[in-house]
Amino acid sequence: MTREPKTKAALIEAAIKIFEQKGFQHARVSDIVSAAGVAQGTFYIYFRSKEEIFRESCNGFINQIKEMFIQRTKHLFDGDTADEIIRNLYQVVSDIIDIYQKNLAVAGLLFREGIGNGRLFKEIYEDILSIFLSLIEEQIKKAMSKGFMSIEDTEIASVLLFGLFERSLFYFMLIHQKTDISKLKRIIVDFVLKALSFDYNNQCASMPPIS
Amino acid sequence: MTREPKTKAALIEAAIKIFEQKGFQHARVSDIVSAAGVAQGTFYIYFRSKEEIFRESCNGFINQIKEMFIQRTKHLFDGDTADEIIRNLYQVVSDIIDIYQKNLAVAGLLFREGIGNGRLFKEIYEDILSIFLSLIEEQIKKAMSKGFMSIEDTEIASVLLFGLFERSLFYFMLIHQKTDISKLKRIIVDFVLKALSFDYNNQCASMPPIS
Amino acid sequence: MTREPKTKAALIEAAIKIFEQKGFQHARVSDIVSAAGVAQGTFYIYFRSKEEIFRESCNGFINQIKEMFIQRTKHLFDGDTADEIIRNLYQVVSDIIDIYQKNLAVAGLLFREGIGNGRLFKEIYEDILSIFLSLIEEQIKKAMSKGFMSIEDTEIASVLLFGLFERSLFYFMLIHQKTDISKLKRIIVDFVLKALSFDYNNQCASMPPIS
Amino acid sequence: MTREPKTKAALIEAAIKIFEQKGFQHARVSDIVSAAGVAQGTFYIYFRSKEEIFRESCNGFINQIKEMFIQRTKHLFDGDTADEIIRNLYQVVSDIIDIYQKNLAVAGLLFREGIGNGRLFKEIYEDILSIFLSLIEEQIKKAMSKGFMSIEDTEIASVLLFGLFERSLFYFMLIHQKTDISKLKRIIVDFVLKALSFDYNNQCASMPPIS
DNA sequence: AATGAATGAGTGTTCATTCAT
DNA sequence: GATGAATGAACACTCATTCAT
Numbered sequence: 072m073t074r075e076p077k078t079k080a081a082l083i084e085a086a087i088k089i090f091e092q093k094g095f096q097h098a099r100v101s102d103i104v105s106a107a108g109v110a111q112g113t114f115y116i117y118f119r120s121k122e123e124i125f126r127e128s129c130n131g132f133i134n135q136i137k138e139m140f141i142q143r144t145k146h147l148f149d150g151d152t153a154d155e156i157i158r159n160l161y162q163v164v165s166d167i168i169d170i171y172q173k174n175l176a177v178a179g180l181l182f183r184e185g186i187g188n189g190r191l192f193k194e195i196y197e198d199i200l201s202i203f204l205s206l207i208e209e210q211i212k213k214a215m216s217k218g219f220m221s222i223e224d225t226e227i228a229s230v231l232l233f234g235l236f237e238r239s240l241f242y243f244m245l246i247h248q249k250t251d252i253s254k255l256k257r258i259i260v261d262f263v264l265k266a267l268s269f270d271y272n273n274q275c276a277s278m279p280p281i282s
Numbered sequence: 283m284t285r286e287p288k289t290k291a292a293l294i295e296a297a298i299k300i301f302e303q304k305g306f307q308h309a310r311v312s313d314i315v316s317a318a319g320v321a322q323g324t325f326y327i328y329f330r331s332k333e334e335i336f337r338e339s340c341n342g343f344i345n346q347i348k349e350m351f352i353q354r355t356k357h358l359f360d361g362d363t364a365d366e367i368i369r370n371l372y373q374v375v376s377d378i379i380d381i382y383q384k385n386l387a388v389a390g391l392l393f394r395e396g397i398g399n400g401r402l403f404k405e406i407y408e409d410i411l412s413i414f415l416s417l418i419e420e421q422i423k424k425a426m427s428k429g430f431m432s433i434e435d436t437e438i439a440s441v442l443l444f445g446l447f448e449r450s451l452f453y454f455m456l457i458h459q460k461t462d463i464s465k466l467k468r469i470i471v472d473f474v475l476k477a478l479s480f481d482y483n484n485q486c487a488s489m490p491p492i493s
Numbered sequence: 494m495t496r497e498p499k500t501k502a503a504l505i506e507a508a509i510k511i512f513e514q515k516g517f518q519h520a521r522v523s524d525i526v527s528a529a530g531v532a533q534g535t536f537y538i539y540f541r542s543k544e545e546i547f548r549e550s551c552n553g554f555i556n557q558i559k560e561m562f563i564q565r566t567k568h569l570f571d572g573d574t575a576d577e578i579i580r581n582l583y584q585v586v587s588d589i590i591d592i593y594q595k596n597l598a599v600a601g602l603l604f605r606e607g608i609g610n611g612r613l614f615k616e617i618y619e620d621i622l623s624i625f626l627s628l629i630e631e632q633i634k635k636a637m638s639k640g641f642m643s644i645e646d647t648e649i650a651s652v653l654l655f656g657l658f659e660r661s662l663f664y665f666m667l668i669h670q671k672t673d674i675s676k677l678k679r680i681i682v683d684f685v686l687k688a689l690s691f692d693y694n695n696q697c698a699s700m701p702p703i704s
Numbered sequence: 705m706t707r708e709p710k711t712k713a714a715l716i717e718a719a720i721k722i723f724e725q726k727g728f729q730h731a732r733v734s735d736i737v738s739a740a741g742v743a744q745g746t747f748y749i750y751f752r753s754k755e756e757i758f759r760e761s762c763n764g765f766i767n768q769i770k771e772m773f774i775q776r777t778k779h780l781f782d783g784d785t786a787d788e789i790i791r792n793l794y795q796v797v798s799d800i801i802d803i804y805q806k807n808l809a810v811a812g813l814l815f816r817e818g819i820g821n822g823r824l825f826k827e828i829y830e831d832i833l834s835i836f837l838s839l840i841e842e843q844i845k846k847a848m849s850k851g852f853m854s855i856e857d858t859e860i861a862s863v864l865l866f867g868l869f870e871r872s873l874f875y876f877m878l879i880h881q882k883t884d885i886s887k888l889k890r891i892i893v894d895f896v897l898k899a900l901s902f903d904y905n906n907q908c909a910s911m912p913p914i915s
Numbered sequence: 916a917a918t919g920a921a922t923g924a925g926t927g928t929t930c931a932t933t934c935a936t
Numbered sequence: 937g938a939t940g941a942a943t944g945a946a947c948a949c950t951c952a953t954t955c956a957t
Contacts, residue, residue, distance in 0.1 A: 234449025266477035321918040656871025688899035743939040
């Protein structure tokens with residue numbers, strides 16, 4: 072386990088704070104270092120540039136979501152009843168939102184500042200996009216093979232799902248921060264399943280009482 | 283009606299081209315004026331700042347979509363059969379995508395560069411968001427009152443729909459420009475209607491053969 | 494005739510002064526612009542970089558010497574008596590030294606600062622070197638063909654002459670500024686002619702009383 | 705006699721290599737230490753500054769030439785025939801060139817980088833200049849007193865000789881490395897002697913067959 | 916309306932040097 | 937002696953904006 076030096080962690084923490092406050096463009100490296108309590112030059116021991124610390128600042132969040140998603144979806148369709156699958160899906164949605172909430176500052180960075188700024192965008196946002204699109208598509212295909220749903224074009228469906236997720240979290244977490252989160256989770260699951268022509272069968276698809 | 287002077291139009295055209303090439307941040311006013319074939323100072327006769335020309339560059343596109351949307355949705359639920367509504371909705375989706383396609387450069391500006399960049403974002407993107415969210419929500423309420431669908435929370439539904447639209451067009455028009463557009467239109471309509479628990483009734487909801 | 498803008502000339506003049514005082518490395522662009530009485534940004538209208546103004550500062554001097562040399566040596570060996578040639582050569586030497594003296598600051602720049610500083614050196618000094626070596630060699634060959642001297646290797650001779658000139662002017666003009674210049678001119682001519690086995694014949698090679 | 709510690713020697717060796725590659729200005733202390741395989745801080749145990757290691761890097765070469773010159777010229781005019789003196793002078797020239805060749809990297813440093821760079825120049829180059837000028841002048845006076853030559857101004861003559869030597873070695877060793885060295889040695893001796901009005905008498909001044 | 920030379924505030928980055936371990 | 941993380945002063949260069957013509 073390579074211990075991240077304290078200084079680097081302090082710089083990242085400071086960077087997130089400053090980027091959030093001023094936006095990427097208006098954040099000065101000098102703001103970051105003074106917030107981190109280190110000297111100007113120290114910054115360049117750990118980061119090649121302001122862009123690099125931006126990227127690294129986003130990584131923790133991206134990786135958390137990615138890993139969680141991969142873990143949680145492994146057994147998403149292991150159950151055989153619709154009910155089980157609904158519960159599983161709810162869990163995934165719930166976890167994504169929780170991670171989003173715990174990393175609100177970074178999420179803001181990523182979806183507000185990361186998009187735009189030319190170079191940064193291409194490397195960060197489009198990466199995330201392609202990673203999640205393939206993860207989502209994989210799950211849809213699995214669901215289809217298990218007979219839970221029938222979709223004409225899995226790529227298009229994945230993109231629609233991604234967009235629906237990304238922008239709604241962006242809106243409700245960052246712009247309009249007042250919604251009842253557990254209601255949001257429930258509605259998203261329902262919306263998604265219906266949109267994907269999920270076969271609710273004759274089972275009573277009651278939402279789980281999970282927080 | 284004062285016609286836009288030639289010079290101003292040339293500047294906007296040049297700005298779109300340069301913003302598209304280099305992104306807002308890296309586009310220089312000097313790039314824009316030299317692309318437009320006018321002098322530095324001329325720029326400031328027509329625009330107060332680089333931000334202003336950015337905003338004005340986006341306006342045509344935003345207004346086209348907004349006006350079309352308002353016109354087309356006026357009679358969206360005037361029909362009484364599901365089939366008519368499906369046709370109407372398809373028309374709206376189709377028109378949005380067509381306008382998007384005709385303004386690809388500006389759409390790219392708006393959804394790539396407009397998001398982010400602090401000040402610009404707040405003023406442009408969140409404006410669009412709130413305008414479209416209320417327009418969408420209004421339609422959903424109309425649909426509910428006509429008995430075509432039943433939605434738990436119309437605000438959340440609007441946000442989900444907006445996100446689904448915005449990001450999917452962004453993806454298929456700007457990043458991954460190879461999808462069969464008419465198929466995309468059809469699938470979006472279907473996806474949206476299912477997600478909104480649209481009551482297809484016992485009618486044969488065949489998609490119209492419209493281009 | 495393209496008029497050099499006043500501002501550019503002022504910048505070059507200021508640059509020469511500042512470079513002379515502080516050396517290339519320690520001269521700040523801000524020193525130069527404030528000496529020239531213009532704004533920081535104005536510098537970059539006329540020069541791409543600090544290096545570029547250095548190069549341009551040297552050009553006037555280099556070109557003066559080069560043109561004079563070419564003009565003066567055209568008829569260097571037109572005379573048929575040794576005496577005439579000695580007079581002509583004296584004229585060349587004298588003119589070089591006069592130009593050197595009139596451009597002492599720039600000459601100092603070139604031979605003190607221009608050598609070294611990696612990139613600058615290669616482009617400026619070695620250019621001058623090759624230009625003058627070929628000009629000198631050409632003259633030596635002419636002198637040989639006219640029978641005034643007999644040299645084993647004209648390239649080596651040119652290099653020796655160039656070095657002898659360059660360093661002695663450097664020394665007597667810039668380091669040790671107290672020598673009797675007309676004596677120096679006379680001795681250089683004599684030194685050079687002897688070194689090149691010039692055939693003084695039986696003529697009385699009295700130096701001309703030219704200033 | 706305290707032997708130079710290994711580390712110091714490694715640093716000097718590395719410094720010469722890096723200075724040669726990048727030039728003094730662009731050589732970083734960090735380049736030198738990493739080439740020497742030691743830590744940043746170690747550098748400052750042995751050298752007060754980047755300038756100091758530059759100076760020390762040049763010292764070996766300068767001292768070698770100086771010592772050789774002093775030794776070899778002790779008996780330069782001990783012989784009474786011109787032939788002996790020619791042989792002796794050839795030996796000096798030959799030894800200088802050999803030392804130059806064995807220290808090509810350092811010689812390059814000194815004559816490319818050492819000149820220029822303000823402070824460094826004054827302390828290093830002008831030192832060398834004055835040392836060698838006095839050594840040369842001393843020899844010329846000795847030669848005059850022995851009746852081998854007759855010179856109007858020994859200082860000017862010394863400067864001319866120094867320049868001729870320095871620049872020609874610089875040129876043929878560092879810029880244009882293809883000349884026949886033994887030919888160069890022979891021609892320099894001849895050039896110098898003629899320039900100094902050396903009295904070849906009626907002796908057969910055959911060059912020695914030394915390599 | 917148009918010009919384009921001039922402005923000058925703003926900042927990312929470098930790197931020689933230090934010092935606690 | 938050796939380390940290497942930390943320092944922080946220093947500066948070239950950019951470019952949106954202005955304004956006299």
